[in-house]
Amino acid sequence: MDHVIRVRGLCTRFGDHIVHEDLDLDVRRGEILGVVGGSGTGKSVLLRQIIGLLDPAEGEIEVLGEPVRDTSPEAFRRLRRRWGVMFQGGALFSSLSVRENVEAPMREQFDLPDEFRETLAAIKVRMVGLPENAMDKRPSELSGGMRKRAGFARAIALDPEIVFLDEPTAGLDPIGAAALDSLVAQLRDALGLTVFLVTHDLDTLHAICDRVAVLAERRVLAIGTLDELRAVDHPWIRDYFGGPRGRAAAGEH
Ligand SMILES: Nc1ncnc2c1ncn2[C@@H]1O[C@H](COP(=O)(O)OP(=O)(O)OP(=O)(O)O)[C@@H](O)[C@H]1O
Numbered sequence: 001m002d003h004v005i006r007v008r009g010l011c012t013r014f015g016d017h018i019v020h021e022d023l024d025l026d027v028r029r030g031e032i033l034g035v036v037g038g039s040g041t042g043k044s045v046l047l048r049q050i051i052g053l054l055d056p057a058e059g060e061i062e063v064l065g066e067p068v069r070d071t072s073p074e075a076f077r078r079l080r081r082r083w084g085v086m087f088q089g090g091a092l093f094s095s096l097s098v099r100e101n102v103e104a105p106m107r108e109q110f111d112l113p114d115e116f117r118e119t120l121a122a123i124k125v126r127m128v129g130l131p132e133n134a135m136d137k138r139p140s141e142l143s144g145g146m147r148k149r150a151g152f153a154r155a156i157a158l159d160p161e162i163v164f165l166d167e168p169t170a171g172l173d174p175i176g177a178a179a180l181d182s183l184v185a186q187l188r189d190a191l192g193l194t195v196f197l198v199t200h201d202l203d204t205l206h207a208i209c210d211r212v213a214v215l216a217e218r219r220v221l222a223i224g225t226l227d228e229l230r231a232v233d234h235p236w237i238r239d240y241f242g243g244p245r246g247r248a249a250a251g252e253h
Contacts, residue, residue: 002028002029003026003027003028003029004027004028004029004063004064004161004162004194005025005026005027005050005061005062005063005162005194005196006025006026006027006060006061006062006063007023007024007025007026007046007050007059007060007061007062008024008059008060008061009022009023009024009058009059009060010022010023010024010025010046010049010056010058010059010060010061011023011056011057011058011059012042012045012046012049012056012057013057018218019040019041019042019045019218020042020045020046020056020059020218020219021218021219022218022219023046023059023215023218023219023220024219024220025046025213025220025223027162027194027196028194028210028211029194030188030192030193030194031194031195031210031211032184032185032188032194032195032197032208032209032210033194033195033196033197033209033210033211033212033213034197034199034204034205034209034211034212034213035047035196035197035198035199035212035213035215036198036199036200036205036212036213036214036215036240037214037215037216038215038216038236041215041216041218042215042218043166043198043215044088044166044198046215047085047164047166047196047198049061049068050063050068050164050196051063051068051080051083051085051164052068052069052076052080055069056069063079063082063083063162064079064082064161064162066079077109081109081158081160082158082160082161082162083160083161083162083163083164084105084154084155084156084157084158084160084162084163084164085155085163085164085165085166086148086151086152086154086155086163086164086165086166086168087151087166088166088167088170091151092139092147092150092151092154093139094138094139094140095138096138097135097136097137097138098125098130098134098135098136098137098138098139098142098150098153099118099121099122099125099135099136101139101150101153101154102121102124102125102150102153102154102157103117103118103121103157104154104157105154105157105158106120106121106157106158109158120157121135121153121157122135124153124154124156124157125150125153127153127156127187128149128150128152128153128156128183128187129149129179129183130146130149130150130153134146134150143176144171144172144176145172145173145176145179145180148168148169148172148180149180149183152165152168152180152183152184152187156187156191156193159191160193161192161193161194162193162194162195162196163187163193163194163195163196164196164197165184165195165196165197165198165199166198167198167199167200167201168180168184168197168199168204169181169199169201169203169204170200170201174203177201177203177204178203178207181203181204181207181208182207182208184197184208185207185208188208197209202240202241202245202246202248202249203249205226205249206226206249206250206251209226210225211223211224211225212224212225212226212229214229214232214236214237214240216234216236216237221234221236221237222234222237226241226250229241230242
């Protein structure tokens with residue numbers, strides 16, 4: 001099995017607050033992995049550790065076969081080009097237009113002629129389904145759904161192999177959320193992406209996730225398809241998937 005993310009023995013502490021303890025995780029190439037768990041179980045922290053923004057107390061993290069920790073700045077820079085990230089809320093630069101936001105990672109990583117960079121940015125913006133006239137708008141002039149799409153366009157700016165999404169559908173109405181889910185699935189299929197997706201959205205899990213990892217008890221308590229998880233006898237997992245919302249998302253009544 002080809003794993004693009006491999007985490008072993010991860011321990012995370014903030015003072016005497018232990019968030020992760022001996023956490024292991026494997027993410028398969030090409031899958032959309034949903035990462036769920038109660039509030040404060042360390043989903044966002046795990047994401048930040050995998051992309052090297054936060055150093056865990058202990059553990060090994062490999063992305064695309066390369067270590068994320070204890071590596072040279074140059075090797076890390078090369079590795080970082082191979083993933084894209086969409087933080088909660090899109091996290092766009094508010095003073096820049098959509099075009100400039102999408103161009104930002106290109107400017108940072110490559111020395112491209114302006115015209116070439118503009119063409120590439122226009123392609124990315126079109127790929128995420130934003131209209132042409134959104135290009136020169138600032139994030140504050142866009143709807144929540146459009147901002148997320150712009151954030152997605154920036155995440156795929158450098159043709160990444162992996163995309164990390166932190167609660168992409170949070171704050172969207174159900175129609176906008178479903179449209180964003182379809183976009184994630186379409187782009188995964190078209191670009192062969194692997195998607196690491198932190199979410200609370202049960203509909204997203206059902207609509208697009210190949211597997212789901214459940215964070216509980218300071219580790220990945222269970223990982224598998226939704227059918228596999230429904231068979232796990234653990235109180236949080238039972239309540240989450242078998243509660244009214246979980247059953248509704250599964251199309252049961
Ligand atoms: N920089 C930090 N310093 C101290 N504690 C932190 C820091 N970052 C996160 N934490 C703590 O780590 C825990 C996990 O945080 P994290 O944001 O990863 O949770 P989460 O699972 O993503 O939660 P939610 O679903 O509510 O977004 C929380 O208790 C949080 O307060």
